[in-house]
Amino acid sequence: MSEAVLTERRDGVLIITINRPEARNAINLDVAHGIAAGLDELDGDAQLALGVLTGAGSGFSAGMDLKAFAEGKRPWVEGRGFAGIVRKPSRKPLIAAIEGFAVAGGLEVALACDLLVAARGAKLGTPEAKRGLVAAGGALLRLPRRIPYHFAMEMALTGDLYPAERLYEVGLVNRIAEPGQALETALELAGAIAQNAPLSLRGSKRILEHAPEWPLREMWDRQEEISGPIFASADAREGAVAFAEKRAPDWQGK
Numbered sequence: 001m002s003e004a005v006l007t008e009r010r011d012g013v014l015i016i017t018i019n020r021p022e023a024r025n026a027i028n029l030d031v032a033h034g035i036a037a038g039l040d041e042l043d044g045d046a047q048l049a050l051g052v053l054t055g056a057g058s059g060f061s062a063g064m065d066l067k068a069f070a071e072g073k074r075p076w077v078e079g080r081g082f083a084g085i086v087r088k089p090s091r092k093p094l095i096a097a098i099e100g101f102a103v104a105g106g107l108e109v110a111l112a113c114d115l116l117v118a119a120r121g122a123k124l125g126t127p128e129a130k131r132g133l134v135a136a137g138g139a140l141l142r143l144p145r146r147i148p149y150h151f152a153m154e155m156a157l158t159g160d161l162y163p164a165e166r167l168y169e170v171g172l173v174n175r176i177a178e179p180g181q182a183l184e185t186a187l188e189l190a191g192a193i194a195q196n197a198p199l200s201l202r203g204s205k206r207i208l209e210h211a212p213e214w215p216l217r218e219m220w221d222r223q224e225e226i227s228g229p230i231f232a233s234a235d236a237r238e239g240a241v242a243f244a245e246k247r248a249p250d251w252q253g254k
Contacts (some may be wrong), residue, residue: 005034006056007041013190014042014051015183021057026065027083027105032075035109036084043091046253049194049201051090052186053113054097060122061106064137085112086138093193093205097186098122099179103161108137111146114205115174117186118164124172125161145212147172197235198253203227 008015016038018025025031035053042051055061064075064082081087082105089112096102096110098118103125110116110124118124126135126143134140135156143152147170155162167173177185193201203226214222230236235251242249 004028004030005038007038009048010187011191012047012049012194013187014038014045014048015187016042016051016053018053018055018061021055021059023065024059024062024101025055025057025106026062026068027075027109028065028068029073029075031065032077032080032082032084034084036077036080039080039085039088039090039094042094046198048092049196049198050093050095050190052095052097052183052190053085053109054183054186055099055106057100059100059106060096060098060102061109062101063104063106063108082137083109083112085109089113091202091205092198093201095186095190097177097182098124098164099182101161104128104135105137108135108139108142111138111142115189116167116172117175117177117182117189118167118173119177119179119182120164121179122164122182123161124164124167125159126155127159127161129157130159143172195248197239197249197251199230199233199235203230 004019006017006019018031020026042048076082077084079088086108094113095115095117096113098110099122101123102110104127107124107126126139128135140156151170164173164176168176175185175189206226207223211219234254238249
């Protein structure tokens with residue numbers, strides 16, 4: 001793991017931290033490979049239920065490191081795209097914990113996560129239009145699937161930054177934390193999720209991700225392909241037995 005990205009395990013949760021606070025956690029090639037390695041670790045370890053992605057210091061990420069990009073160092077990872085995440089996020093649930101700011105490519109990294117926790121007053125936005133660019137790292141693809149179309153259009157065309165509280169109102173941010181508490185609030189949410197069955201978590205995420213793409217006539221069959229094996233799993237039986245016996249279930253992930 002690169003020092004540009006740090007990982008820490010805490011009660012079945014993998015914390016992945018972008019560690020370039022001196023550069024506003026700008027995404028360079030080392031960060032991209034570090035995030036990709038963190039996602040591989042998360043998905044490859046049965047002891048990990050989900051992850052939290054955050055930034056060191058006062059902010060989440062200011063986006064792509066333009067200086068490195070100008071030197072020809074593109075922060076892309078084969079198969080995963082920009083920042084090692086935007087084209088291929090983790091299979092397991094991932095929470096973004098945002099302090100201070102998540103702008104441009106930084107917001108696109110957060111949007112590749114499944115849930116967003118942001119500190120009160122944090123600024124989020126896609127200012128690319130102000131720089132003669134386009135938010136091509138996933139923001140224009142993901143925003144209209146998560147917030148009202150006209151608000152997504154306003155964000156893209158104005159390039160303005162919005163406080164976390166406003167984005168909570170439109171449904172982009174799941175929880176608002178007090179300043180300095182975004183990671184702890186995200187870990188509280190992660191703790192609640194981590195108590196649930198791992199197959200159920202991955203299956204639910206997969207269905208929610210892909211259901212908008214499924215034709216109406218196929219959606220029930222497509223869901224059955226994912227949910228059927230989960231209903232037939234040992235964990236499904238364990239969940240029912242544990243409920244009947246009024247005890248906590250012992251998930252095996254199979």
